[in-house]
Amino acid sequence: MVFGGFSQYPNSRILSPSMSWAASDDIFLSTSLASYLDKKLLVLLRDGRKLLGLLRSFDQFANVILEGACERAIVGDLYCDIPLGLYVIRGENVVLIGELDLDREELPPHMTRVSVEEIKRAQKAEKDASDLKGTMRKRMEFLDFD
Numbered sequence: 001m002v003f004g005g006f007s008q009y010p011n012s013r014i015l016s017p018s019m020s021w022a023a024s025d026d027i028f029l030s031t032s033l034a035s036y037l038d039k040k041l042l043v044l045l046r047d048g049r050k051l052l053g054l055l056r057s058f059d060q061f062a063n064v065i066l067e068g069a070c071e072r073a074i075v076g077d078l079y080c081d082i083p084l085g086l087y088v089i090r091g092e093n094v095v096l097i098g099e100l101d102l103d104r105e106e107l108p109p110h111m112t113r114v115s116v117e118e119i120k121r122a123q124k125a126e127k128d129a130s131d132l133k134g135t136m137r138k139r140m141e142f143l144d145f146d
Contacts, residue, residue, distance in 0.1 A: 033058040036099055041066070043089060044096040050074075052100065053087060062091030073119045075126050079111050080119035 036055045043051045043064065053066030069087035073080050100106065114122075 033062070033064070033097070036097070040100045040102060042072075042096075042098050042100055043094060045089070045093045046095055047093070051084070051087065051089065052081070053084075056086075059091070062094050062097075064089045064091070064094065064097070073123060074111075075119060075122035077111055078114045078119060078122050079107060080114050080116055082116055082119075 033055065037057075039055060041053065041055050043053075043066065045051065050072045051066060051069055052072055053069030055064060056067045057065040066084075066087045066089065069084040070081040071084060073082060
């Protein structure tokens with residue numbers, strides 16, 4: 001049984017408020033998003049979007065607040081950082097959170113930065129091509145070449 005975050009069994013494992021498994025005696029040494037406060041992070045969302053920004057706050061559900069957030073849209077060798085400003089992300093949509101190394105180049109040198117309009121056009125063309133491929137696959141399944 002757990003009382004106030006500590007287990008009555010000294011060697012048992014409990015889920016700490018910082019969302020990591022820790023033994024009761026090292027509960028305060030567990031990893032937490034607190035170590036990422038005021039650092040630039042990459043947040044990967046369930047829908048595939050990638051957000052960058054400074055972590056300003058979080059809670060036990062991994063809800064996070066990013067300051068100066070932007071969405072990094074990548075299509076092929078093109079990319080664009082779309083500014084979002086202060087951004088609140090619901091924890092259930094977070095797949096991955098990682099700190100960015102400010103001393104390293106974030107993207108490979110072959111990537112080309114483009115405007116928001118250009119990346120939107122490229123995203124639409126990529127979606128249209130994907131939809132066409134799906135339609136063609138359905139038509140081929142209808143013919144049942146097996």
